[in-house]
Amino acid sequence: MAATTMTTTLGFVLPTSLSPRRGGFRVSVIRCSASPLTTSTGSAASGIVEKPWSTYDARLVLEDGSIWPAKSFGAPGTRVAELVFNTSLTGYQEILTDPSYAGQFVLMTNPQIGNTGVNLDDEESEQCFLTGLVIRSLSISTSNWRCTKTLADYLTERNLMGIYDLDTRAITRRLREEGSLNGVLSTEQSKTDEELLHMSRSWDIVGIDLISDVSCKSPYEWVDKTDPEWDFNTNTRDGKPYRVIAYDFGIKHNILRRLSSYGCQITVVPSTFPASEALKMNPDGILFSNGPGDPSAVPYAVETVKELLGKVPVYGICMGHQLLGQALGGKTFKMKFGHHGGNHPVRNNRTGQVEISAQNHNYAVDPTSLPGGVEVTHVNLNDGSCAGLSFPAMNVMSLQYHPEASPGPHDSDNAFREFIELMKRSKQSS
Numbered sequence: 001m002a003a004t005t006m007t008t009t010l011g012f013v014l015p016t017s018l019s020p021r022r023g024g025f026r027v028s029v030i031r032c033s034a035s036p037l038t039t040s041t042g043s044a045a046s047g048i049v050e051k052p053w054s055t056y057d058a059r060l061v062l063e064d065g066s067i068w069p070a071k072s073f074g075a076p077g078t079r080v081a082e083l084v085f086n087t088s089l090t091g092y093q094e095i096l097t098d099p100s101y102a103g104q105f106v107l108m109t110n111p112q113i114g115n116t117g118v119n120l121d122d123e124e125s126e127q128c129f130l131t132g133l134v135i136r137s138l139s140i141s142t143s144n145w146r147c148t149k150t151l152a153d154y155l156t157e158r159n160l161m162g163i164y165d166l167d168t169r170a171i172t173r174r175l176r177e178e179g180s181l182n183g184v185l186s187t188e189q190s191k192t193d194e195e196l197l198h199m200s201r202s203w204d205i206v207g208i209d210l211i212s213d214v215s216c217k218s219p220y221e222w223v224d225k226t227d228p229e230w231d232f233n234t235n236t237r238d239g240k241p242y243r244v245i246a247y248d249f250g251i252k253h254n255i256l257r258r259l260s261s262y263g264c265q266i267t268v269v270p271s272t273f274p275a276s277e278a279l280k281m282n283p284d285g286i287l288f289s290n291g292p293g294d295p296s297a298v299p300y301a302v303e304t305v306k307e308l309l310g311k312v313p314v315y316g317i318c319m320g321h322q323l324l325g326q327a328l329g330g331k332t333f334k335m336k337f338g339h340h341g342g343n344h345p346v347r348n349n350r351t352g353q354v355e356i357s358a359q360n361h362n363y364a365v366d367p368t369s370l371p372g373g374v375e376v377t378h379v380n381l382n383d384g385s386c387a388g389l390s391f392p393a394m395n396v397m398s399l400q401y402h403p404e405a406s407p408g409p410h411d412s413d414n415a416f417r418e419f420i421e422l423m424k425r426s427k428q429s430s
């Protein structure tokens with residue numbers, strides 16, 4: 001592989017009268033630029049040569065006043081969102097189609113993205129709900145036996161913004177220091193830096209119900225299993241079908257595929273589906289899915305969860321876990337920059353085992369706010385935050401992270417078996 005060199009220069013400084021939304025200090029608008037990647041061999045055959053003729057035609061403006069010139073490879077326009085960084089090395093298509101990213105720009109720390117293009121099998125939902133993709137370098141050569149189109153064509157067709165050739169490493173360090181930042185991504189040259197900065201500071205993801213936009217509109221049955229060729233854990237199924245209702249707060253398809261592979265008959269229902277209607281369907285268990293945004297912005301969902309507690313075994317994943325935490329009487333809070341990546345170590349407190357997990361969340365349950373009897377079953381070993389709960393008296397289990405992770409890791413897949421066992425025990429005792 002050709003050696004690459006990159007230099008970062010801090011350019012000119014524009015004074016501004018605007019103050020940052022938080023922190024109470026004043027900052028200047030700082031134009032940050034990364035020089036284009038240059039390669040020592042410069043051969044197109046190496047697959048990593050930047051297009052030297054591309055010009056900087058986009059800007060990412062962050063609420064802290066920094067401005068990052070970039071090159072656009074998706075849809076044109078101007079959009080505002082919260083910027084988060086994701087440290088996964090693979091799975092960019094699953095990230096693009098994970099509805100939990102609604103309202104966010106995702107910056108990939110892996111410096112080269114797009115190498116395997118996109119394919120029809122790796123979608124986590126039928127749409128891309130995130131607001132934009134931010135990457136260091138776009139692979140100009142796409143190679144994979146399943147690839148049906150390039151990442152750039154995919155983003156453009158889906159009217160999704162994507163930018164590259166900015167210093168993603170410097171931005172990630174900034175996010176780690178400042179916490180998640182709101183920003184505006186724009187290809188519109190007519191808009192001034194100050195206008196975009198003002199836009200980024202006038203918007204906030206906190207308190208917005210993002211679930212209504214991503215949830216299904218009416219109930220449907222789900223039958224697809226994980227493709228047997230890809231299934232990695234087939235020896236723990238007992239073959240009995242369990243009827244599961246899955247509340248769609250922005251559900252990832254792989255949660256449904258894993259439930260189906262474990263023998264569940266699944267009805268997916270919208271986020272506003274009444275608890276009384278769900279109970280009339282006489283399910284063996286209920287799943288509360290992942291979903292975007294602030295769990296405190298959807299009190300109707302917490303009420304639904306409360307109405308179902310104790311009546312049927314329930315399993316919460318990510319947003320579902322946070323809603324369960326609130327329904328049990330606990331509180332959730334916003335983390336500094338959250339967890340977004342494929343290698344988060346989690347300790348299972350019951351077994352002492354460490355699982356490597358995929359995570360994607362900005363909020364967490366405060367374990368000190370939970371009532372007696374609720375057990376913290378899993379802990380994130382990077383920061384000690386609550387990663388799983390159980391309340392045996394009400395047949396409740398939940399995880400803050402993603403046991404269904406695809407492309408992986410698969411260490412936590414057994415959580416689906418535990419849900420089956422919870423339903424089985426509850427059925428036997430009734």
Ligand SMILES: NC(=O)CC[C@H](N)C(=O)O
Nearest residue numbers: 290291293318319362363
């Ligand atoms: N993946 C999810 O369900 C995310 C949950 C919630 N939106 C958060 O950011 O914490």
